[in-house]
Amino acid sequence: MSSAPGGDRLREATARARVLLSPHLLTLSETLRLVFRKRTAVVGVSLIVLLAVLGGLAPVLTPYSPRMRDVVAGDFAVPDWAAPPDVARNIVKTLTSFRVESRDVSGNVKIDFKPLPEGGFQVVITGTGTARVLVVSDEYLEYPYRPARSLDVRVAFNSSYLEDRGQAWYNVDTLMINKDLVERGEKLALEIRVPDGTVTRYDIPKGFYSLYDLVTTRVGWVFDYYKGAIMISAPAVLPNSMRNFQQPYIRSIKDPTIRERVAEEFGKVNAARELLLERGTRLYIAINITYYCNPADFMMSCRDGSLVVSYSPVRIFIKGDAFGVLGTTAYGNCVWTQWLYGARTAIALGLGVAAVTTLVALIVGLAAGYRAGTTTDMSLTFLTDVMYFIPLIPMVMVVGLVFGRTLLNIYAVIIALSWQGGARIIRQWTITLRSSLYVEAAKALGASEWRIMMKHIAPQLVPYLVYRIVMMVPAMVFLEAGIQLLGFGDPEAPTWGRMINEMFYQGAFIMNAWWWIIPPIAGLIMLAAGFILFGMALDEIVNPRLRR
Structure with a gap:
């Protein structure tokens, strides 16, 4: 019975040690509260929410197929609002x-x-x-x-x-x-x-x-x-x-x-x-x-x-030679439909891929950093170095040729080859945090390595993990767009990258089809601006050197 008060005192000492030894680390709720005081964060989140809402409401805002096969008007039809009244409508x-x-x-x-x-x-x-x-x-x-x-x-x-x-x-x-x-x-x-x-x-x-x-x-x-x-x-x-x-x-x-x-x-x-x-x-x-x-x-x-x-x-x-909000493509497909479903894909898959990539980086970085200097650390570090030097785009091409150019295969390769940088950073943070007093106290209480990593070290990394996810989303979407432009993307996926590919190779520039050229590029810029503005505000809060 006498051991219980001693255990409580040890837990209290551990908590005090965490506060004293980690004053630069903020909880997620504190971080977000400080972030949303900044105008850049508000503007960035507003852009992200706008794209997410438009993408989520795509089935309501357009009746056409996300596969982009519906012929809705004539080829290269201009938007309704940009055409005189006597131009042919459907x-x-x-x-x-x-x-x-x-x-x-x-x-x-x-x-x-x-x-x-x-x-x-x-x-x-x-x-x-x-x-x-x-x-x-x-x-x-x-x-x-x-x-x-x-x-x-x-x-x-x-x-x-x-x-x-x-x-x-x-x-x-x-x-x-x-x-x-x-x-x-x-x-x-x-x-x-x-x-x-x-x-x-x-x-x-x-x-x-x-x-x-x-x-x-x-x-x-x-x-x-x-x-x-x-x-x-x-x-x-x-x-x-x-x-x-x-x-x-x-x-x-x-x-x-x-x-x-x-x-x-x-x-x-x-x-x-x-x-x-x-x-x-x-x-x-x-x-x-x-x-x-x-x-x-x-x-x-x-x-x-x-x-x-x-x-x-x-x-x-x-x-018609005039149609809808954003006109039509070279095959009479609705550009507005393509853009809406492209926004949905960009937000959903961009966040999903960034989150999975960050999760892999977290697991590898925690395991290597907590057991620094051991065989586990050396093996994971060697694996990280090997994966780091595998070229991403050629590997996407090879996988696409062998297993098919599906969006799942493309993003699987991106996830497999994009976690290494994050794992290195998390490893260094973990090496620093594992020697903290509250970690030593948790060891004394008999906590397992997994519990220590997940309960005492990982929560300290949440602001960095959120920042990494936020900054990776536009990078993932841009990478998919680049792969599409090269002709190795999913030909069926409703993405902005596919829009750019079709626009580039199907005569949009020759026909001066600005209503087809501008939307996917503007969508990518809006997405990048939204996440970058939010990420900059988050970086100012999380990074002690940038705090004001």
Whole structure:
């Protein structure tokens, strides 16, 4: 019973010794209280919190995928706020209601047309002979802007045959028509240089364009019809030079030399901008279905034929040249989405990697410093020296080539090769602190080495550990950005480094796409400024030589 008061006195002596021998070491709460009295710390933390909040709210602030695959507007679209009102914005319209505009039949062919409950229509054709059915949308798409550079029309239909009948030959051609341009009879003039050296003019009709022709897409120009059940679901994307070559007004040119020259020149035409879109005009979709069944035709035989075409609603997406908060990339992806998710990745992974790296440095430094001069110390010091001289970026490249360029692999290499400097500093601090009176008192009380390191030495290092984490975060993010710029980063990760890589290699500087160039660089600067300002304030408090 008499030993208890002696033990209490020893603990009190240990506590007093800690205070007397370590006046320069502050607790974490004291450190933070002093830090937040400084304006630089407040500004720095404000920047960090702003980026963290924007990154955390990314799913709320943008509806698009963090994988950055959503095409949201035209290529290199400027931000909405930086474009005049008449610059093209996104227009999305789905046409669901259709009607038969005209029909021509020969022989005993019968045509049955009916709307489908979910939108679209179905055409059933039976009999021997020929038929042509022109189906048009009941609705117009009214276009109010300057001509956009690109559009996307979703073409989806399936064709089949009646079970009790044969298979007929057919074609399904989907067209986009600008009613006003066709009525005005406007033309696009092409100047063609023929083989004899003379220049001739060839007029292309405006307001009329074949988006998807089944025959020319499947079998080229060999036949006029196609045979066989098929299901089509594909976007018709304009501009498309290959589709330009397949237009009926090109195929109708008899002279092969002239046709080749016209096709070559017409392949350079942006059909969306130069043929279809004009301010204050109306567009609609037409589907031209042709049918052929002739028992006497040896090459294209058919007896008692049939055809069933079920056409889905048509979705038209005219891609704007102005979009959103920060415009789009070279592939029409949302820059704002990329920036928000990049902020999230920078804060989360930057802090995570810095914390893990510091933890490894703490464990190695404590173990080596507490057992200084022993085999453990020499082994850990040798390991630290060896790891210190392994080149980081070449190792990232090697690991990426062998195991894949994932963000996990990249940061695993960074963690493995970034703890050595911190371990050296912590080792020196531990050597100094292990000879303190309160450590000797803890030994006398029978505390284990692990308990002494974790309870009596490590807490004295907390301000330095926090400072190290704070200063490492921007370094980790900058390092990832540099690896991305070299082309060895994760191609799927939503990071600012990936934004810089794509911006650099996909023509942002050539196109003067400032809305794509500035955000990732500004984000990195904001992140670095936030952590550096906070770190400077922390350093002034923790470092006795800088205290005022």
